[in-house]
Amino acid sequence: xxxxxHVFPSLYLSGGTxxxxxxxxxxxxxxxxSLYSREEENKPQGEEIVIHLAGKAHDLxxxxxxxxxxxVNTELTKKVFDAFLESEAKVFITLSSVKAxxxxxxxxxxxxxxxxxxxHYGKSKLLAEQYILSQPIPEGKRVYILRPCIIHxxxxxxxxxxxxxxxxxxxxxxxxxxxxxxxxxSVDNLMFIFKELIEREDIPSGIYNVADDEPLSTNExxxxxxxxxxxxxxxxxxxKKFIEGVASIGDKLRLPLNTERLHKLTxxxxxxxxxxxxxxxxxxxxxxxxxxxxxxxxxxN
Numbered sequence: 001x002x003x004x005x006h007v008f009p010s011l012y013l014s015g016g017t018x019x020x021x022x023x024x025x026x027x028x029x030x031x032x033x034s035l036y037s038r039e040e041e042n043k044p045q046g047e048e049i050v051i052h053l054a055g056k057a058h059d060l061x062x063x064x065x066x067x068x069x070x071x072v073n074t075e076l077t078k079k080v081f082d083a084f085l086e087s088e089a090k091v092f093i094t095l096s097s098v099k100a101x102x103x104x105x106x107x108x109x110x111x112x113x114x115x116x117x118x119x120h121y122g123k124s125k126l127l128a129e130q131y132i133l134s135q136p137i138p139e140g141k142r143v144y145i146l147r148p149c150i151i152h153x154x155x156x157x158x159x160x161x162x163x164x165x166x167x168x169x170x171x172x173x174x175x176x177x178x179x180x181x182x183x184x185x186s187v188d189n190l191m192f193i194f195k196e197l198i199e200r201e202d203i204p205s206g207i208y209n210v211a212d213d214e215p216l217s218t219n220e221x222x223x224x225x226x227x228x229x230x231x232x233x234x235x236x237x238x239x240k241k242f243i244e245g246v247a248s249i250g251d252k253l254r255l256p257l258n259t260e261r262l263h264k265l266t267x268x269x270x271x272x273x274x275x276x277x278x279x280x281x282x283x284x285x286x287x288x289x290x291x292x293x294x295x296x297x298x299x300x301n
Contacts, residue, residue: 005291005297006028007029007030007031008028008030008031008049008198008270009030009047009048009049010030010031010032010033010034010046010047010048010049011024011029011030011032011033011047011049011050011051012034012036012044012047012049012050012051012089013025013034013035013036013051013053014036014047014052014053014054014076014080015052015053015054015055016033016035016046016049016053017035017154018053018054018149019066019153019155019185019187019215020053020095020151020190021035021053022155023153023187023190023191024051024053024191024194027191027194027195028191028194028195030049031167032047034047036054038156040140043079043080043083043087044080044084044087044089045083045084045087046087046088046091047087047089048088048089048091048092048270049093049198050080050084050087050089050091050092050266051093051094051194052077052080052081052092052093052094052095053073053094053095054076054080054126055072055073055076055095055125056068056069056071056072056073056121056124057121058194065143066120067290069120069121069123069124070120070123070124070127072103072124072125073121073124073125073128074124074125074127074128074131077094077128077131077132078128078131080094081094081131081132081135084141085115085135085138085141087233089141090141090142091142091144091198092141092142092143092144093144093149093194093197093198094127094128094132094144094145094146095146096128096129096146096147096207097121097122097125097127097147097148097247098147098148098149098209098269099117099119099121099122099125100115100117100122100123100125100126100129100147101113101115101116101117101126101147102115102116102117103117103119103121103122104267105268105269105270105271107141107176107269107270108175108271108272109209109269109270109271109272109273110209110274110275111147111206111208111209111275114131118285129145129207131270132145133145137205141205142197142201142205142206143205143206143209144197144203144206145206145207146186146190146193146207146210147207147208147209147210147271147292148190148209148210148211149182149183149184149185149209149210149211149269149271150182150183150184150185150292151184151185151186151187151190152184152185152186152187152198152292152295153186153187153188153291153294153295153298154294154295154298155296156187156299157299160221160292160295160296160299161299163218163222163225164223164225164296164299166230167222167225167231167233167234169231170231170234171234172220172234172235172236172245173222173234173235173236174236174238175197175213175218175234175236175238175241175262175265175266176219176235176237176238177237177238177239177242177243178218178240178243178265178266179217179219180218180266180267180268181215181216181217181268181269181270182215182216182217182218182268182270183212183215183269183271184188184208184211184212184215184288184291184292185211185217186192186212186286186288186290186291186292186294186295187213187291188208188285188286188291188294189210189212189284189285189286189291192284192285192286193208193210193276193280196280196282203279203280204279207237208275208290209271209272209273209276210271210273210276210277210287211271211272211273211277212273212284212287212288212291213273213284213287213288214287214288214289215268215270215271215288216240216288216289216292218255218265218266219235220235221292223235224289224292224296225296227293228293228297228299228300243257243262244259244262247259247261247262248267
């Protein structure tokens with residue numbers, strides 16, 4: 001997706017130094033941009049568009065204090081949204097997360113799924129969503145809560161870099177017998193959706209899942225990574241029962257592979273993007289494979 005040359009009205013952007021925030025500034029041009037970190041108490045005032053991205057990310061190592069999630073993801077969002085309601089701004093966009101709904105999904109996650117997050121990250125995001133939805137939206141304003149799945153793109157390595165490094169070291173993937181499907185979200189598609197929400201007044205306010213069209217398996221990811229490295233993928237189809245037996249032993253002996261980690265590596269998490277695509281009425285510009293290939297190629301730089 002090429003950088004947008006359209007000049008948008010003035011912007012209030014929180015979290016402008018993060019991956020998504022810097023992507024907003026890279027893809028779009030605004031007449032005036034006010035940047036705020038999550039520690040600052042500045043509120044939107046004269047800006048016409050508010051994009052609230054500042055937040056406490058999901059801590060995979062479980063070292064963060066639980067209260068910090070609520071202070072940042074919930075309370076800060078409340079403050080920014082309240083200021084938006086009192087300001088002259090027309091559009092409010094904030095990033096929530098699919099984890100505000102569920103950490104595990106049976107079938108496909110839609111916006112009708114009954115939220116039941118189990119982590120403080122997910123709970124804090126859901127509380128922010130519920131607060132926004134509980135407030136009446138003044139006439140002439142539009143409010144969008146986006147729930148993305150795993151966002152990726154050049155400059156954001158995240159968890160995908162771990163898989164990339166494994167393939168780079170020519171280490172075989174031993175879990176090839178497990179077939180899963182996971183949704184991803186290219187930053188190009190996310191910026192396309194931002195553009196549509198900002199430019200158009202016919203897209204209803206509300207909650208929207210954000211994901212690429214096609215979910216991919218871990219085996220498919222490894223093949224894409226190998227393709228960018230001009231090597232053959234090494235995927236071992238070891239018996240599921242054997243792997244599960246090793247994982248159960250890992251539970252007792254505290255080995256790197258245990259039942260919980262095996263589930264995380266092989267489980268599915270498919271997110272529906274049908275609602276946002278129907279609202280926009282246009283196809284997403286980047287396919288799942290195209291976006292992931294671009295991301296994986298950037299890892300070699």
